[in-house]
Amino acid sequence: MARTIVPFGPQHPVLPEPIHVTVTLEDEIITDAVPALGYVHRGLETLADIRDHVQMIQVVERVCGICSMIHAACYVQGIEKMMEVEVPRRAEYLRVIWSELHRMHSHLLWLGLYADAFGFESLFMQFWRIRERVMDVMEATAGARVIISVNVIGGVRRDLDDDQCKWILSEIEDVEKQIRQLQSTMLSDYSVKKRTVGVGVITKEQALELGAAGPCLRGSGVAQDMRMLGYGAYDDMGFEPIVENDGDCYARGAVRFRETLQAGEIIRKAIAGLPEGEIAVKVRGRPKGEVISRVEQPRGELMYYIKANGSKNLDRLRIRTPTFANIPPLTAMLPGMELADVPVIILSIDPCISCTER
């Protein structure tokens, strides 16, 4: 049978960011997929030579336009570990609250884009309407919608008072109620299942071998979540990672959908247990040494390698983002599928290309 090679992306109506996949087809069935990256490389890691280690907090926040707060939290966590700074407990709780708000809005964004990828336009709009509420919570509490700049070395910049906490709880309850209204559509609708069940399957062994991360790994039945390491205040939150066993697009969607609701639960627990006290400690001196900092981003495990020599600028900053880890599994998901399923499968790993290429 004659082979056809179709270039998918970097410009494609379904892709929010540029990723290119060269898809080899036999008839309509994919036999091979080769990804190509590097369309939006910005050289943020090199900026560590020019900006000092405190200014880098604002720089690393701009690595990702969706989970920016978690990037900054991972970076300051590494610097704090290197400088042996004891962060106040209240600050750690506040970081958890904002991290989970970020996870919530990131998953809602993805659920919308995903619905758009399989052609369910109205579901996309419903999810994005709910997401606006979460963005409002962030703007009211931290001062900005996405890049909220709350982290500093030694704590956080903003505090939450009792009225704000009550307001967040009522907003989260409302948001959860609205998400639950979409649960039957997202998880049991005939059209949604028709496009996602059995599509882009990756087995547990394959996922582990190819180094999948986050919901992509948990959708294949591996209960791995960096939050279980108990960094920050996550050791007090007492939750189980959400796992689905099928390893297809539907399973990955279900993991993210359930994690959105779980994020609400964690916010509720964090606000209930919010301890009194300082929100930041003064940090003197400059970092020296090397450290690896790991946190759970909405897309999976995020890792920062930081090396410092005691001067103002860092020696080396290396960022490994979860989408980078999820690209090899993507090449394993595509073969055997139809060309029409490519957008859904690519979206199902939640590709964040600006993260990946930094």
Added chain:
Amino acid sequence: MAFMTPTVVRNFFGKPATRMYPITTREPFNNARGELYIDVKECNMCTLCARACPAQCITVDREKATWECDPFECVYCGVCVDVCGRKCLHQHDKYRAPETAKFVMHEQGEVKKKPKKEASDSA
């Protein structure tokens, strides 16, 4: 059909989810970080803000006592507001309105003359 009916009815009779922007706008939240401005009379040209700014959009000239900010480079992070010792930097709660041409905000402070050192007697 029975499953869809409540949603259809709600969408048909409910309020629209969007606003008629820009005719109706949402009021900004109290603590929102918007456009940067300076109360230059209070400023002592210490250059702390210029050194802390991650976007390096602030330039301070101590000799001429000028404070300049490129609002199109500013990333609204508010770090300068935090580090300012005289508390003369502030942020509005709204973003800057779109402009057709770029410019730099220029503020002239008071030039403070250095007190002249008196020649010591022992010399």
